[in-house]
Amino acid sequence: MSAKIIKAGICSYGMSGKLFHAPFLEAHPGYELSAIVERNNNDSRERYPNTKLYRSVEELCADATLQLIVVNTPTHLHFEQAKLVLQSNKNMIIEKPFAVTVAEAEELTALAQKNNLFISVYQN
Numbered sequence: 396m397s398a399k400i401i402k403a404g405i406c407s408y409g410m411s412g413k414l415f416h417a418p419f420l421e422a423h424p425g426y427e428l429s430a431i432v433e434r435n436n437n438d439s440r441e442r443y444p445n446t447k448l449y450r451s452v453e454e455l456c457a458d459a460t461l462q463l464i465v466v467n468t469p470t471h472l473h474f475e476q477a478k479l480v481l482q483s484n485k486n487m488i489i490e491k492p493f494a495v496t497v498a499e500a501e502e503l504t505a506l507a508q509k510n511n512l513f514i515s516v517y518q519n
Contacts, residue, residue, distance in 0.1 A: 401486075403463040404430035404447075404455045406476060408439045411467045411490060415519055417443060426463075430455055452476050456483035465517070466490065474499040477514075481506045486513040 405416045408431050420428040421443065430447040431439045432455050439446065449455045455464060456479050464480045466473060466489040474494050480487045481503065493516045494500040507514045 398425060400427050401425060401462050402427045402429040402460050403465065404428075404432070404449075404458065404461045405465040405467055406432050406452050406455060407468045408433045408436070409467070411519075412465075413438075415517075416465045416467055416488075420465075429461060430458055452479060456480055456485065461485055463488065463513075467517075470495065474503070477503050478506065481510060481512055481514075484510060484512070488515045488517050491516055491518045 403420050403426050405412045408417070412431070417428055417431065417439070420426045428443060428446055430449055431443060432449045432452055433439055434450055437448065439448065447458065463486045466476050466480060466487060468476055470492055473489060477487060477489050494503060503514065
């Protein structure tokens with residue numbers, strides 16, 4: 396019996412995407428790095444040519460094949476993007492800080508629980 400492979404996407408191919416998230420998802424046999432968001436560049440194409448390239452987090456979240464999304468964008472975007480991920484019925488890894496306010500954190504946690512989704516806060 397083979398294990399289920401989790402198809403994942405990352406919201407940004409900046410430093411954390413290049414150094415932490417993409418290499419881990421590519422190397423771990425339980426995951427498939429399937430999609431990467433680069434708003435303007437094509438830097439991921441050289442190292443990850445078999446992934447889908449999206450220009451927005453909205454496009455990434457609309458990908459029905461993805462089960463997990465890594466929110467690794469600037470802090471001020473976390474709440475909006477995390478909410479979109481959860482509303483798209485995707486599990487999520489989000490970089491710290493998880494949210495800017497307690498109210499935002501509580502709203503995201505409640506949304507994840509309501510939809511039976513997984514949230515993990517990433518800290519290197």
